[in-house]
Amino acid sequence: MIRFIIAAVFIVVGIFIFAAAAFGVFKFKYVLNRMHVAAKCDSLGALLILIGCMILGGFSFMTLKLLLILLILWVTSPVAAHLIVKAEVKTQNEDESDEYEVIGK
């Protein structure tokens, strides 16, 4: 029971962080701000949710698999975010106000 509660707390916090990331992506107007929100919250949310799953499942072979999922997410997600941001920085317009343009203003 206590294990379930701890796992639930981890998963709920992780879901909250993902929700905050989704909200922030819609809230911010500039590409780099948006990428900041998306990339940071992705890794932290994945960490918390997978830790919750590990606690929920108990120690078994599944824990190792979850650890591997976490590892590959932590290697791939920041690299991908870095490359997207780098592409944005390299192709930046001279007129910076163009970059802020978001439809539905």
Add this chain to the structure above:
Amino acid sequence: MSNSNFNQDKKPNAHSKTPWKAFAGWVNGEYPEDTFEKPELYQVPEQAHGAHHQEEPEQPAPAVPEQDAIQAGQGHFLLKEKFTRFYKVYIVLSVIIGCCVVGVLAFAVCSLPPYGYAENPVNNEVSEKYLEDGLADTGATNAVAGMILDYRAFDTFGESTVLFVAVAAVMMLMKRSMNKKDEEGERLVAHETAIDKKDQNLILKYGAMILVPFIILFGVYVILNGHISPGGGFSGGAMIGGGLMLYALAFGHEKISKVITYRAFTVTTGCALLTYAGCKAYSFYTGANHLGGDIPKGIAGAIISGGFILPLNICVGITVAFTMYGFYALFSKGEL
């Protein structure tokens, strides 16, 4: 415009009627009238004026004021307005389409046959036959692999051929010719190669250094275990193709094109398809459906088992991997 402008919108819009509208406006990025400095975003660029006057100095005074406003550089603003108007249509349309999809799905769920009835289509004899006799007939623990590579192997051969034809068509369209020099294309490729060389991209390189071996190894594992565990030629081939693409992205096109040349590409893919065709022809020759075929099935669950399923999986995997990498290389560089 700096970030500080976007931090000024913390307090809700005082002119809105309801708190909900104010909150929705805040989510959509509407700013209160008194704090938002509007003109910066909509300012007419200076060079647009200059270009206009340089290009058409002899043009008389404009007859249509709106047209003149567009030509004088406010086209940006007008376009934005137009786009915003369409954006509202998009919102309404997306809501309508979403409701329609939800309704159709709910209706379909209502008319599904009840769960557990004997005469449901799920329980008809085809799937029963596959599930009951599949292991004995094909020797594959993975029933899906037994289906697509034994009972319906001819269909899968058609799918692999479709991939091969697709990559051949892309090759005809995109491959840069050896005889006819395309100077614009050459210049673009040289430009991109220079950018790649100048940009070290260490993060991507180290990330790829860690990931690529594991991705390709996992793809090989999925292909070789296609008849034992979930997976098979298509998914494993897609993994290997993705790994090859990541390698080409990180370490440049020259390194990988030393290994996967045009000749290697065509010969390997063609050989894989011909092997597939040969296996299938043999199984047609010996009884058309493997029942009573003289291929030993082996012990179910071992790597070497399942008759033709393992070699067919390997052939499909090679075709899929090379097709994926071929699409990437042809579309990005125009050569293999």
